[in-house]
Amino acid sequence: MTLGVTHCVAAVPTYPISKRRHKPPRSFSLRILSKSNQVSDLKTQQSTFYSLEPTRECECFNMYKQQVPYSQAWDWQKSIVEDKKTLIERNEHCPDSLFVLQHRPVFTLGTASSEQFLKFDIKDAPFDIYRTERGGEVTYHGPGQIVMYPIMNLRNHKMDLHWYLRSLEEVIIRALSKTFCIKASRLEGLTGVWYGNQKLAAIGIRVKQWITYHGLAVNVNTDLTPFRWIVPCGLQGYQVGSIKGLLEEFQTSAECGIADLPDPDDGQLLDITCRSLIHEFSEVFQVRINYETMSSLDLQAI
Known part of the structure; x- marks a missing residue:
């Protein structure tokens, strides 16, 4: 089965999976705990609660x-x-993977994307252009944009593409709200995350045999100029925004307590966003993040 979502999407880089042996997959371990945090017999304890601890692992290559x-x-x-x-x-354990990085400036188009959404001569493009196998129209990737590529076996989660898309949106919405006081939301009929009329994050997926790839891209302190050279995601009448841009607006408004907001000029803005997105990804998908590293030999390919 090969499925594509036709809204704006991001490209998906991947890394070799670790060759180590994996434990057999388990969705969750169910523990019965008393209020005193001691394992107890349900028949004799009246005050108990159930704690679902995620045992499903996700290999995370954080190279943002x-x-x-x-x-x-x-x-x-x-x-x-x-x-x-x-x-x-082979009926072997197929772990989830998550890759976090930035891209060098590039435009990407989906399989059926129309070149009419390019506002420049394709023969004289300002950046490289790639037509991919993903669904959706043209989008831009560049420095200052956090790109996350979950490569997941939905058999271990929920074999429902709408659920998966909404879950990716939820990751971003939670991160923006908890970390930046940005009350982002969804727009009915569209994929992605928005603040008013500004699109802050593009989301799109491709699925083969229930394995997901492609993912999400969040504009942190991205130079938004290249978005003016295209019709992002083929959506006329909408704007593209960034976390930095909104934080600068909040500095002059009562939108949120100033003391609670990161400095939009802080060089650590990408760090803060990255940590928050990975944390919320773990929470939404109920996976335990295992950070992996790449050898210097692998990194030479970048």
Whole structure:
């Protein structure tokens, strides 16, 4: 099965999965705890509660400080998907993976994207252009934008693409609200995360045999100028916004307590956003994040 979502999406870089042996998959472990935190017999304890602890692991390659060329990321993406398909065919454990990074400036189009949404001559493009196998129209990726690529086996979660899309949106909405006091939301009939008329994050997926790839891109302190050279996601009449832009607006309004907001000029704004997104991803999908590292040899390909 190959499915595509036709809203604006991001490209998906991938990394080789660790060769170590994995424990057999388990969705959750159910513990019965008393108020005193001691394991107890349900028959004799009246004050008990159930605590669901996620035991499903997610390998996280957090390379958000790297600006990865799109072509390299695309090769990683397709390689990892094939690896996971092989694991499933062998009835072996197929762990989830999460890749976090930035891209060098690039425009990407979906399979059926229309070039009419480009406001420049494609033969004289300001940046590289890639037509991918994803659904959706043209979008831009560049420095200052956090890109997250979950490559997940939905058999271990929920085999429902609408649920998966809404879950990705929920990750971003929670991160923006809890960390930046940005009350972002969904817009009916559209995929992504918005603040008023401004689109802060693009989301899109591709699924093969219930393995997801592509993902989400959040504008943190991105230079939004390149978005003016296209019709982002093919949506006329909408704007593109960023976390930094909204924080600057909040500094001059009563939208949120100023003391509670990060400085929009803080060089750590990407750090803060990245940590928050990974945390909320873990919470929404109920996975335990295991940070992985790449060897210097692997990094030479970037």
